[in-house]
């Protein structure tokens with residue numbers, strides 16, 4: 001697949017190119033923040049390609065988030081660079097480049113000085129570029145080095161990207177951001193128009209952009225992945241085809257190893273919505289919870305045949321629910337709305353998690369939350385079973401011999417009547433209520 005052109009980001013790109021022009025003996029700093037997949041690395045890559053005059057050298061390094069070791073940034077930035085050419089004691093260089101046989105024989109201060117000297121030597125007279133990707137994940141030694149480099153006169157543009165940082169990385173980020181030589185940009189999601197630009201380059205049509213924007217939340221990563229997955233199926237699939245397994249598992253893998261309470265809450269929120277899941281967890285669903293005996297998420301609700309909702313149920317309920325919500329927010333799965341109710345960051349995430357809930361748990365959750373069943377017309381029932389079978393509106397129209405426009409109307413009525421936020425939810429509702437035969 002050929003890469004899609006970058007949508008939007010014109011202002012940010014211009015700001016980076018502007019900073020490049022300012023580089024002299026003093027460095028200029030660009031700090032790009034934004035959540036996972038928003039397009040930080042892509043913007044850096046496009047900016048590097050557009051720099052004029054060309055930088056004499058680009059030193060780019062990143063965190064190794066799974067097994068951080070001291071000086072990950074230096075080691076990755078210098079990989080492929082002949083160590084013999086670098087200034088400093090061989091043992092210190094071995095340590096900074098993470099040679100397996102390296103022994104640490106130097107104080108942290110000494111290593112930091114050598115690391116600064118090495119960076120300066122590699123940059124030479126410049127102007128060059130230092131790229132620090134994913135500062136939020138960097139080891140403390142690399143963080144100290146980045147802070148030091150930003151404070152040192154260097155003929156370089158220093159470009160730093162970061163997701164939301166923890167305390168230590170946050171302090172470094174604040175220091176970088178606090179100089180008059182710094183340009184900061186926070187990247188938000190792509191707009192509906194920018195999503196349409198991407199669809200147009202991929203499929204030659206802007207149709208469905210609003211719905212695709214809604215499904216992906218304008219996140220560049222999800223958008224790009226959907227385009228890749230449905231390149232041949234066409235743009236309509238981006239709106240309503242089920243999430244391919246490899247993408248769904250990117251989401252559900254994030255829950256692996258989490259506390260049972262966290263997973264239960266994620267499942268409840270995916271199927272019922274954040275506010276209903278909270279109410280259920282607090283045992284406050286009134287008649288619905290009472291009629292079901294006890295709420296699935298309240299303590300002591302051990303029931304046979306459903307280990308997922310009874311395992312490790314702690315006493316207290318709501319404190320644990322707060323912890324679960326907090327954890328899901330920090331995993332980037334939920335966000336807290338203005339009213340304090342948790343919602344999914346992206347509809348896609350919700351779909352993936354809802355689809356992963358196994359039948360027994362799903363039925364139990366839906367039964368506990370369920371109200372009176374809505375009345376569905378005969379045609380609505382037919383359309384609903386098409387939706388539950390994973391058909392697109394076009395396929396449903398063909399299968400039922402009615403127009404796609406009529407199907408669309410039925411689908412929107414179905415969403416309303418079943419209280420579903422998406423086709424996936426309506427499909428789940430159909431399964432639970434026996435409309436799928």
Ligand SMILES: Nc1ncnc2c1ncn2[C@@H]1O[C@H](COP(=O)(O)OP(=O)(O)OP(=O)(O)O)[C@@H](O)[C@H]1O
Pocket residue numbers: 004005006007008009034035036037038039040041042043134163190198220221222224
């Ligand atoms: N403005 C854009 N237009 C089109 N595609 C984009 C845009 N921004 C990013 N992409 C694509 O989206 C995907 C994710 O982008 P990228 O890797 O830059 O995100 P990121 O912010 O660096 O994420 P992470 O925090 O995970 O490193 C990539 O495939 C990238 O090419």
Ligand SMILES: [Mg+2]
Pocket residue numbers: 040041042133161
């Ligand atoms: Mg990145």
